[in-house]
Amino acid sequence: MKIARQVALYATLIVVFGGLIFYLLHTGKSLGHAIVPVAEPSKGQPDAGGFFSGLFKVNLREPLPRLLLQIIIIIVLTQLLGWLFKKIGQPAVIGETVAGIILGPSLLGLLFPRIFHFIFPIESLPNLRFLSQIGLILFMFIIGMELDTRLLRKQAFEALIISHASILIPFTMGIFLSYFLYHSYGQTDFISFALFMGIAMSITAFPVLARIIRDRKLTDTKLGNLAISCAASDDVTAWCILAILIALIRSGSGMNGFFVVAVVLLYVSIMLIPVRKILNKILSAYEKGKIACNGLMAIMYSCMLLSSWCTEVIGIHALFGAFLAGIIIPKKGDLQRKIIDRISDVSMVMLLPLFFVYTGLRTNAGILNSSGLWISFLLILICAVAGKFGGSTLIAKVLGQNWNDSLSIGVLMNTRGLMELIVLNIGYDMHIISADIFSMMVLMALLTTLMTNPVLNWIEKRKIRPQVQVQG
Numbered sequence: 270m271k272i273a274r275q276v277a278l279y280a281t282l283i284v285v286f287g288g289l290i291f292y293l294l295h296t297g298k299s300l301g302h303a304i305v306p307v308a309e310p311s312k313g314q315p316d317a318g319g320f321f322s323g324l325f326k327v328n329l330r331e332p333l334p335r336l337l338l339q340i341i342i343i344i345v346l347t348q349l350l351g352w353l354f355k356k357i358g359q360p361a362v363i364g365e366t367v368a369g370i371i372l373g374p375s376l377l378g379l380l381f382p383r384i385f386h387f388i389f390p391i392e393s394l395p396n397l398r399f400l401s402q403i404g405l406i407l408f409m410f411i412i413g414m415e416l417d418t419r420l421l422r423k424q425a426f427e428a429l430i431i432s433h434a435s436i437l438i439p440f441t442m443g444i445f446l447s448y449f450l451y452h453s454y455g456q457t458d459f460i461s462f463a464l465f466m467g468i469a470m471s472i473t474a475f476p477v478l479a480r481i482i483r484d485r486k487l488t489d490t491k492l493g494n495l496a497i498s499c500a501a502s503d504d505v506t507a508w509c510i511l512a513i514l515i516a517l518i519r520s521g522s523g524m525n526g527f528f529v530v531a532v533v534l535l536y537v538s539i540m541l542i543p544v545r546k547i548l549n550k551i552l553s554a555y556e557k558g559k560i561a562c563n564g565l566m567a568i569m570y571s572c573m574l575l576s577s578w579c580t581e582v583i584g585i586h587a588l589f590g591a592f593l594a595g596i597i598i599p600k601k602g603d604l605q606r607k608i609i610d611r612i613s614d615v616s617m618v619m620l621l622p623l624f625f626v627y628t629g630l631r632t633n634a635g636i637l638n639s640s641g642l643w644i645s646f647l648l649i650l651i652c653a654v655a656g657k658f659g660g661s662t663l664i665a666k667v668l669g670q671n672w673n674d675s676l677s678i679g680v681l682m683n684t685r686g687l688m689e690l691i692v693l694n695i696g697y698d699m700h701i702i703s704a705d706i707f708s709m710m711v712l713m714a715l716l717t718t719l720m721t722n723p724v725l726n727w728i729e730k731r732k733i734r735p736q737v738q739v740q741g
Contacts, residue, residue, distance in 0.1 A: 347622035369629025404620025406591040413595020432502035434664040436471040439656025443470035474686030475504040545597040658683040689714035
C-alpha cells in the first residue's frame with residue numbers, strides 16, 4: 270500500500286504541475302510580441318545549419334573553456350614527463366620543465382604553429398600567469414614550512430663556510446661574466462644587471478636537493494646532513510640578498526632604497542617574534558580541539574596571503590612574504606605535515622605545473638642559432654658550474670672533507686631546478702634580463718640539475734673511502 274500511495278503521489282505531481290506548465294505556456298502565446306526588440310545575432314553566433322562548426326568554435330575561444338583546456342593539457346603532460354624522468358633517475362622537476370618547453374614556441378610553436386596559437390594565444394597568457402603566481406605563492410609557503418630552521422641554528426661553522434662560499438664564488442663569477450654580456454644583452458643599468466646575474470648564479474634548489482638526498486638514502490649520513498645544512502643556509506641567504514636587490518631596484522638608488530630595506534627588516538622582525546607567538550597559540554588551541562580543521566586552514570591561508578600582500582606592497586616580491594609566512598609557522602610534527610599535505614594537493618598538482626609551462630612559453634630554445642649566442646651560453650654554463658660546483662668542492666676539501674664527499678657536496682649545491690626558474694622569471698618580469706639571457710639561463714638551470722644524479726652515480730662508483738654514518 271505504501272508503494273502504491275507513493276506512485277499515486279508522484280503521478281499526481283507530474284500531471285498537475287505538467288498540466289499547469291502547459292496551460293501557462295499556451296495562454297502566454299496570446300500576449301503578443303515583446304516591446305523590447307530582440308538583439309540581432311552577432312557574426313560570431315552560429316546559425317542552425319552550422320551548429321557544430323559555429324557554436325563549438327565560438328565556445329572554445331571563450332576565456333574559461335580555453336583556460337580549462339590549457340590546464341588539462343598542462344597537468345597531463347607535466348605529470349607524464351615528470352614520471353618518465355623519475356623512471357630514468359632524474360628529478361621530476363626536469364620533466365615538468367621540459368614539458369613547458371615542449372608546449373612553448375621551441376617545439377609546439379615551431380612544428381604546429383596553428384595548434385600552438387589556438388591553445389596558447391597571447392591574450393590568454395595573463396590568466397595563466399596569475400594562476401601560476403598563486404601556485405608559486407603556495408609552493409614558497411610550503412618550502413618555508415619544510416625548512417627546518419634548527420639546521421640553521423645548530424649547523425656547524427663548517428657548513429656555514431661552505432654555504433656562503435657557494436654563494437660568494439658564483440656571485441663573483443656572475444658579476445665578472447656581466448662585463449662580457451652587458452653590452453649585448455643588458456636592458457637596465459649595469460649594477461642591476463650584474464647583481465642579478467650574480468644572484469642567479471648562486472641559487473641552489475633546496476627542495477630538489479632534499480629529495481635527491483632522501484631518494485639516495487643519505488639522510489642519516491654526515492654527507493647528507495652537511496649538504497642539507499649548506500643548502501638551507503644557502504637558500505635563506507640567497508633569497509634575502511635577492512629581496513634586498515629587488516627593493517633597491519624598484520625604489521631606486523640612494524635613501525629610497527635604504528628606506529625600503531629598513532621597512533623589510535622591520536617587517537621580518539614583526540613576523541619572527543609577535544606573529545610567530547600568535548600562530549603558536551593558535552596551533553595549541555587547535556590541538557586542544559578549540560579550533561576546527563577548516564578554521565585552522567583558513568588562518569594559515571590568510572596568514573600566507575596577507576604576508577605576500579605586505580611584501581608586494583613594501584616593494585619586494587609576494588613570494589618572499591609567502592616564504593617568510595611558511596618559516597614562522599611553528600614546527601609541530603604531524604600537524605605541520607597535515608597542513609602541507611592539504612596545500613600540496615592543489616598547488617603541486619594543478620597550479621605549480623602552470624608555472625613550468627608559463628616559463629616554457631617565454632623560453633625559446635632555438636635562440637642558439639649563431640656562434641655569438643653559443644659562446645654566450647657556454648660562458649654562462651661554464652661560470653655556473655665552475656662557481657657553484659667547483660667553488661663548493663674546493664672549499665669542502667680545504668675544510669678537511671675527502672674528495673668523494675667534497676665532489677658530492679659540490680654537485681648537490683650545483684642543483685638549481687625550480688628555484689632558479691623562479692628567480693629568472695622575477696628578473697625577466699622586472700626587465701633586468703632580456704629574452705635571450707632568460708632562455709639561456711633556463712637551459713643552464715636544466716643542464717646543471719640534469720647532471721646531478723649522473724655525477725653522483727659516477728662519484729659512488731669511484732668511492733675513495735666509505736660513507737661516515739652520523740653517530741647518535
